[in-house]
Amino acid sequence: LKYHDIDCVINGEYRIKCRRETSEVFVPFSFVQKYFEIYGKISTEDGFEKLAWEHSYSTVHRPREHYSPGGVFMSFEFYNVEERDRVRCISGMEGVPLSTQWTPDGHYYPIQISQFGLSHLSKYLTQGEPEVLILEDGEDDHLENWILPDKRYKLQLQKDKSLETTVVEFTTSDSMKYPGISIPADEKDDFVLCADLRFASNGSITVTIETPNLQLFHIHYVLSSKLISLDGHDIYYGLGERRGQWIHITRTVSVDFDKGLALKFNKVKRTKMKLKVSRITDVSVRGHGWLDNLTLSTTAHLDNFYNAANWLVYHQNDRGGWPIMVQRSLIPGVLELPPGWYSAMAQGQAMSLLVRAYLRTQNTKYLQAAVDAMKLFEIDSTQGGVLTKFADRYDWYEEYPTTPSSFVLNGFIYSLLGLYDLKEVTDGEDSKMASKLYSNGMQTLKKMLLMFDTGSGTFYDLRHITLGIAPNRARWDYHTTHINQLLQLSVIDDDPLFKNTAQRWMDYMKGKRSKHN
């Protein structure tokens, strides 16, 4: 017989069935994959099947050759924050994501909000201006595209004094039972809805969408403080109780649709049922109010960016921080943070975002918020701040300011990037402080970076050292975050440590290991 069965005894502990062929033994890949936690799948290449054996599953992003505090943040143009499962939805009231990380109720998580803003700015800077379809701007002197289903409904142009432009006044029943005044769209690509709206009554704006199966759904943006709800084919987002004032809305309809359906169907089901937006058929308004600049566009990145920046300015407290209002358990019962903790990563990512908002607008409210965000870096984590020291010696800014310290690497580096951005745009005392915090942190990083090197990957944190427990290895996507961060740092600091370490850490992703003695 050419080949035959042979048992393989694994570490003297258990057996698997293998195949022997002359002097070679063939072992089942399904076992190898599980034992070593690697990846593989069979695909077809030029008509031949092959098994693609992958040591890791994530992707490294090479940074640009230059870095500027006003520019693209790392490779955040590849982030799609709002599409993540742990984003419940983009709030209609705040225009920023609501996180369900660590609590199903959702909370405004400053890190997620900053990353949302930074990713949209980075997309804007790399993709450029969107295509915009103007449905209505009040400037054309005619309103014949609008459909009025009831003779009592009214639509007219009106000069708005506060906006100094012509807007459209609409008057309909505010009841959801009756159709509103609508404008057809037939839009298959541009799924971002923007509008300026002012309601005199309890009004709403509705987008009707069609799925690939030709099902129709309605997404209603209503004057309510209820975040999100789903009722059959109707999804509701609350815009807040904001009667009588102009409000600007920016809604990624495809995301709003998906988050609405997610209230009832999980991702697998939504995919299977083809519950996604293939067309926007029309936009309609109800109640009595005014409307301007109603558009559908491919993107509205800058809107999202400023929503995030404004959220940070508005919600920063007198300590310069954005308290995180959920309990965070790194290790239940051992490393826990009660609600209200601050994160150096949140502070730093906010700085990166606020500095960019300042550089685009020259509005000092953004810069001041970024400067104020430094305060917590000087306060010990045992005192409610984010500062800790390794070996009572090296300053470290904690993503999770636990006691004992956890020393999460990626959060620390994000905080350093925030301080870098800030030191680059400030002067005087603010610049001195930012520079000092940055250089102390960088000195620590250079001393401690290699503590995260496992010889075949990286550690997520140093809990093993502070608690004397099993190390917490970084899964591959955190490992690549580490690499992306080092590559970014190598652009702003020419210490070869960053470039060399990043290269070795990339090698680990292909199964290479550091040498043993």
Added chain:
Amino acid sequence: LKYHDIDCVINGEYRIKCRRETSEVFVPFSFVQKYFEIYGKISTEDGFEKLAWEHSYSTVHRPREHYSPGGVFMSFEFYNVEERDRVRCISGMEGVPLSTQWTPDGHYYPIQISQFGLSHLSKYLTQGEPEVLILEDGEDDHLENWILPDKRYKLQLQKDKSLETTVVEFTTSDSMKYPGISIPADEKDDFVLCADLRFASNGSITVTIETPNLQLFHIHYVLSSKLISLDGHDIYYGLGERRGQWIHITRTVSVDFDKGLALKFNKVKRTKMKLKVSRITDVSVRGHGWLDNLTLSTTAHLDNFYNAANWLVYHQNDRGGWPIMVQRSLIPGVLELPPGWYSAMAQGQAMSLLVRAYLRTQNTKYLQAAVDAMKLFEIDSTQGGVLTKFADRYDWYEEYPTTPSSFVLNGFIYSLLGLYDLKEVTDGEDSKMASKLYSNGMQTLKKMLLMFDTGSGTFYDLRHITLGIAPNRARWDYHTTHINQLLQLSVIDDDPLFKNTAQRWMDYMKGKRSKHN
């Protein structure tokens, strides 16, 4: 076809040939073995072939339930120091091994000498007294077993005043050309030769051995300062220029034979040519001298133990140290020690040995040497001592006191065991100092131990942290040394850190890893 070929593409980089059988792909073990650096071999079990897949290759020794500074050292009863390739031979002058580590010329390496002594004591304590065949002790009043090949040769009993016993005086030609006076042995098991000898002329003692192929070889122990040489079937060991004084020799003939043949043949050849001792046929003496207590025994562990202890006492310098006279390059050009360096491990292992010699003999010269060996623990490694600090904060005793520090784990722990042994047997100021050094070191160890945990093995040192380079992973035998040490520490210190870490590190040897996030 039941199974067919399929290519496997490894990390998008290269291809190997695999086999597909229904939905399973079988990959060649030879590749898996190389890629992941595991081990495997085919053997037969109950008439069936099997492949034994081993994640690691070395063995953990569970320590005894109790530890005493006078007892077995760790599991050193399993060590066979003198059989190692890097032992050139046991010196005829010193009775201790000469190391060829880092220099082919050989040097007296205090760590090896202490380990030689500790292993022999540990063997003695676990194996008990040897079987001893007395060939001659001068007490039987007859000398008829001896063969005198020349009528001019003489042999007679004589009372020796210094030894206060009857000894045998022999008178022969001292030329190697002629046979000496010999006593037949026909000994097939006990290959350790001991004797008390005093030479008036340029004499020698010779052991004739037979190999499995019935070849005869002679091992001559001669009054010369030449270490070792080989000339055909004659091997020479120098006993030093020690004419006129009583000398005690203890020779493991099988080892002496092997080291002699190693001058010409490598290990593979020696095995192939069956160059090993199967029988001692006789022992002979030449020249004019006196002989007593000529024995062949299974072992002479205590002799070896005291040879090592005495070597340490004799060669300790005024700094309390045993300078190591070879250059040591941890990293050529970067981490180097010029000849004359001290090692905390050498100091500590010497303490463990000297304390045991003291406890067996109550001779305070041993204890004083152990106490003096502490001095270098208070001197910074930059000042020629063995003390360094991690993060300017934690005292660490360096096996290799490089600048920057290397933080070799196993050497540090051996030094702590030495300090422990010493603090247990001293009192007064000596005890205070030993206790302080021990507790400072243990405190450091508890803080830093987990820095050596890779999540799937251990690091040998912390060069990656001090130099910012690739980590130096410990190969499996060093990994098991770490485990053996932790298990030993867990007997003398009940901090669960030691037991728990040892358990996890044992799990790593079976392919388990710490969790990733």
